[in-house]
Amino acid sequence: MAASRQALFSQLTASDWDGFLKGAEKEGLRVDRNGYIAQTPHPVALGSALTHPRITTDYSESLMELITPVCRSTEEMLASLRDIHWFVHQHLGDEVLWSASMPCELDGDPSIPIAEYGNSHIGQLKHVYRQGLAVRYGRMMQSIAGAHYNLSLPDSFWQKWQQQLDNNQSLKDFKSDQYFWLIRNFRRHSWLLMLLFGASPALDASFVRGMKHQLAPLGKDSWFGRQATSLRMGDLGYHNNAQSSLNICFNELKTYTETLDRAIHTDWPEYQKIGTRRGDQFIQLNTSILQIENEYYSAVRPKRTTERGEKPIQALDDRGVEYIEVRCLDLDPFSPLGLNAPQVDFLDLFLLGCLLRDSPRIGDEECERLDDNYKDVINEGRNPELRLTRCDQTTPVMDAAREALDGLGELAEQLDHWQGGTRYREALAVQRDKVEDPALLPSARVVAAMEETGRGHRDWTLALSREHQKALQDAVPDERVRADFERMTRESLEEQRAMEEADKASFAQFLENYLAS
Helix, strand or coil: CCCCHHHHHHCCCHHHCCCCEEEEEEEEEEECCCCEECCCCCCHHHCCCCCCCCEEECCECCEEEEECCCECCHHHHHHHHHHHHHHHHCCCCCCEECCCCCCCECCCHHHCCECCCCCCHHHHHHHHHHHHHHHHHCCHHHHCCCEEEEEECCHHHHHHHHHHCCCCCCHHHHHHHHHHHHHHHHHHHHHHHHHHHCCECEEEHHHHCCCCCCCEECCCCEEECCCCCEHHHCCCCCCCCHHHHCCCCCCCHHHHHHHHHHHHCCECHHHHHHCCEECCEECCCCCECCCCHHHCCCCEEEECCCCCCCCHHHHHHHHCCCEEEEEEECCCCCCCCCCCHHHHHHHHHHHHHHHHCCCCCCCHHHHHHHHHHHHHHHHHCCCCCCEEEECCEEEEHHHHHHHHHHCCHHHHHHHHHHHCCCHHHHHHHHHHHHHHCHHHCHHHHHHHHHHHHCCCHHHHHHHHHHHHHHHHHHCCCCHHHHHHHHHHHHHHHHHHHHHHHHCCCCHHHHHHHHHHC
């Protein structure tokens, strides 16, 4: 009988293990002193949102995105994220960076300014894409913030692992297959992340004004899901009826890129009715189910760093999977950075565990079951009566969580032995505590804090955001940090100007060539 992958991994030595490569992309709304979405442009002192490597915007001009470089440790990554936050907070004036995933007070779509990126062709492409999101889905759901966690393993590990598996593929193909092996198990177990890290059970009443919903009142001008863990990932958050028809396949790279490509080249009747222009103004890139790959909403993505103007599908097909992007994480409102160290360490452990479990391909029936489990934990994760369906059996959600965490115990011990210390066992213990005492779940803590203070979502989050801002502003980083960010600001503005000067042809011609490539 062949040895299990876990057994093969345990045969490696500390010298075979070179740790994780990791990074984060953390979103956050700029809000004014009263807790309303900011109407001001992206601060010039923070550089060009188009070309700055650390500070950009997501959908809205008010929705900032802070990006760490690739780091070798949790401490390095969080230190980098802290430095970025520090510099941002030096230039926000009276504004505050919102610490929750569900947005501040809004006044409908017109209150959410779409991000601007200047007059270069790439800048206009990014803006028109966002205009397309607005006409397709409205702007409200685009105001939601989250954290993306990026993880890869170095080639030195993949080469050792390939030897352990006695595999003779090219390294590029081997890595891609192994990352999809991981992704399949991520889909099987991602409900656990929504239970342990879901932190958006409540929202401001302005977000659902005029909508039908089943939320309950909580404090002033707020609603919440009584047992919910993450409204952000539920039907009120990121969802898309057209995309429900896609059946994107996560079994292997070839079928993944093929189904995505098909979606980008398949017209959708409702989008055809809208058209691509309103007079001379472009209002969406095309009338397909997806304008571009990034429009596809999923809890996890295989990724490859792209060159300027290169499509993600092209990069994946040409050079294979480079890293995994976990996209289902709510902001931790209790952390100034939106992430915390035990959470990051557990994510490393969880993702490595996904690589080491058996991972058969996912058929249609299992796919539906996995989606149902995921949605159930999002909507009812704190309900002690909730049961998850696995094969032909149902299991109480907390029992399933205990089993999943217990299955990572041996791996945590092995990593701690190799690296020294107890960080992975401690991260695992933090999650076990949440399962044994559900009051420690972030979603439960948010509801309890709002009830204890008597504040609604806006006022509670604004007060917490101000506390985080003061702590970050008062930090005293190395003077080189300020100098580095001021340099990046100058260089990003110069790079944007150079791009705008270099683009001579019309944007319409550029867009036609881009979509045809």
